Amino acid sequence: MKKYIDSGILEVFVMGAATDEEVKELMYMKAKYPEVDEALKQLETDMEKLAGEMAISPPPDMWEKIEGEIDGLIRRENPAQPVKFRTSGDGHKYKKTSPEDQFIPIESESNHMRLHKSWRWVFAAVFVLGKIFLGFAIYFYLENRQTNQQLQELKTEIRELRKK
Numbered sequence: 001m002k003k004y005i006d007s008g009i010l011e012v013f014v015m016g017a018a019t020d021e022e023v024k025e026l027m028y029m030k031a032k033y034p035e036v037d038e039a040l041k042q043l044e045t046d047m048e049k050l051a052g053e054m055a056i057s058p059p060p061d062m063w064e065k066i067e068g069e070i071d072g073l074i075r076r077e078n079p080a081q082p083v084k085f086r087t088s089g090d091g092h093k094y095k096k097t098s099p100e101d102q103f104i105p106i107e108s109e110s111n112h113m114r115l116h117k118s119w120r121w122v123f124a125a126v127f128v129l130g131k132i133f134l135g136f137a138i139y140f141y142l143e144n145r146q147t148n149q150q151l152q153e154l155k156t157e158i159r160e161l162r163k164k
Contacts, residue, residue: 004029005039014043 012018013026029036 001033001035005036010036010040010043013040014047 009018009022009026013023018026026036026040030040031037
């Protein structure tokens with residue numbers, strides 16, 4: 001049982017990457033052997049703790065900004081054109097915001113950049129083209145090396161013929 005638990009199948013299952021056959025086998029083992037069930041529960045608890053420790057909390061005033069945007073969408077004047085509103089200090093009066101105030105500034109500790117989904121295809125195409133060009137470069141390098149070897153052999157043969 002220890003060997004089965006240490007095989008990594010529990011981790012694969014918890015991550016959601018197990019095949020249907022592996023899931024069936026694990027469910028059978030879990031029902032039959034309480035140590036497998038206990039190890040699975042412990043692994044799930046550990047993963048939940050890890051996810052909780054790695055979670056990034058949003059800035060403290062983010063909920064108020066989101067709530068203000070939702071309120072602005074609800075109280076728009078022209079249903080065809082969405083209009084942004086901002087609450088005044090007392091919270092009851094709404095006024096239109098200027099175009100530069102229509103974006104919510106977000107503070108983040110992450111250095112990752114988010115891109116529009118259409119750019120993913122562009123990056124995928126560039127990646128594939130890069131691999132194709134790499135393949136051609138390797139091919140022509142090997143061809144050049146082989147040609148140079150043949151040229152050296154021909155030069156050697158010509159020298160030997162001249163000596164005779």
